[in-house]
Amino acid sequence: MISDAIETTQCQQKDPVDLFHSGHFVKICAPMVRYSKLAFRTLVRKYNCDLCYTPMIIAADFVRSVKARDSEFTTSKGDRPLIVQFAANEAQVLSDAARIVCPFADGIDLNCGCPQRIHDDLKRTVDLCQKAEATGVSWITVHGRNIEERHQPVHYDAIKIIKQNTSIPIVANGDVKTLKDAENIHHMTGTDGVMVARGLLANPAMFAGYEETPLKCIQDWVDIALEHGTPFTCFHHHLMYMMERITSKQEKKVFNVLSSTSAVLDYLNDHYGV
Numbered sequence: 001m002i003s004d005a006i007e008t009t010q011c012q013q014k015d016p017v018d019l020f021h022s023g024h025f026v027k028i029c030a031p032m033v034r035y036s037k038l039a040f041r042t043l044v045r046k047y048n049c050d051l052c053y054t055p056m057i058i059a060a061d062f063v064r065s066v067k068a069r070d071s072e073f074t075t076s077k078g079d080r081p082l083i084v085q086f087a088a089n090e091a092q093v094l095s096d097a098a099r100i101v102c103p104f105a106d107g108i109d110l111n112c113g114c115p116q117r118i119h120d121d122l123k124r125t126v127d128l129c130q131k132a133e134a135t136g137v138s139w140i141t142v143h144g145r146n147i148e149e150r151h152q153p154v155h156y157d158a159i160k161i162i163k164q165n166t167s168i169p170i171v172a173n174g175d176v177k178t179l180k181d182a183e184n185i186h187h188m189t190g191t192d193g194v195m196v197a198r199g200l201l202a203n204p205a206m207f208a209g210y211e212e213t214p215l216k217c218i219q220d221w222v223d224i225a226l227e228h229g230t231p232f233t234c235f236h237h238h239l240m241y242m243m244e245r246i247t248s249k250q251e252k253k254v255f256n257v258l259s260s261t262s263a264v265l266d267y268l269n270d271h272y273g274v
C-alpha cells in the first residue's frame with residue numbers, strides 16, 4: 001500500500017540504469033499479472049534477481065481510485081530496484097500515474113506488449129525502437145515473437161539486430177528457463193540483460209544457478225508468503241508452478257486440489273519436511 005510504504009521506501013531510490021553500466025548481464029523478473037507481486041519479488045531477489053517489475057497496472061484506474069492503488073501496488077524497504085509497469089493509452093494519464101508512484105519506484109515501464117512485439121517486417125520494429133530511444137527511454141525489453149506466435153521458438157536473431165541498431169540497453173525476453181540459457185542468449189544477441197517470466201515461476205532460484213526449484217526455495221516461499229499475508233490462491237498457485245517439475249502426476253492430483261493454507265502446509269511437511 002502506498003500509504004504504508006511512505007516512511008520505509010521513499011529515500012531508497014536506486015538508478016536501475018546503473019545496473020546496465022556495471023558491466024554484468026542484468027537478470028530481471030518480468031511483469032506478470034497476478035504473480036510478480038511483492039512476496040514473489042522478495043523471493044526472487046533472494047536468489048540473485050537484480051531487478052523486478054510489478055504486474056501490469058492500468059494507469060487510468062491507478063490515478064482515479066485509491067482502492068485500485070492500494071490493491072494493485074504494494075512495496076517495502078527491500079523491494080528495490082523496482083520498475084512499475086503501466087498500461088496506458090493517454091500520455092497525460094501515464095504521466096499522472098508515474099507522478100503518484102515515483103517516490104516508491106526506480107522506474108516506470110510502459111507495456112507496449114501483446115500483440116505489438118516484434119513485427120514481421122523487422123525494419124518496422126527497429127524503427128519503433130529507434131523512435132523510443134529518441135524520446136529518451138532508458139532501455140527497451142524485446143520479447144522475440146510476433147503477433148501470431150505463442151509457442152514457436154523466439155527470434156533471438158531479431159533481438160540481436162535491434163541491439164545492433166540502437167545505443168541504449170536492450171533486454172532479451174522469451175523462453176529463458178535456466179541461467180545457462182540466459183548466458184547463451186547474452187552471447188548470441190549481445191544484449192545487456194535478460195527478462196524471465198515463466199522460467200522464474202517454475203524455478204524462482206534459477207538466477208542463482210539452480211536447474212530446478214530447491215526445497216530451500218519452497219521453504220522460503222512459504223515463509224515469505226505467510227509473512228506477507230498472501231491470499232491462499234496466489235500462495236497455492238505459486239507452489240504449483242514451483243513444484244511442477246519435481247512432483248509426479250499422482251502427487252499433483254492431490255496437491256493441486258488442496259483448498260486451505262493448513263492443508264498445503266501439512267502436505268509440504270509430510271512429503272518434503274518443509
Ligand SMILES: Cc1cc2nc3c(=O)[nH]c(=O)nc-3n(C[C@H](O)[C@H](O)[C@H](O)COP(=O)(O)O)c2cc1C
Pocket residue numbers: 030031032033034035054055056085111113143173174175176195196197198199
Ligand atoms: C502469468 C503471466 C503474466 C504476465 N503478465 C504480464 C504483464 O503484466 N505485463 C507484460 O508486459 N507481460 C506480461 N506477461 C508476459 C511476460 O512478461 C513475458 O513477456 C512472456 O511470458 C515471455 O517470457 P517467458 O518466456 O520468460 O515467459 C505475462 C506472462 C505470464 C506467464
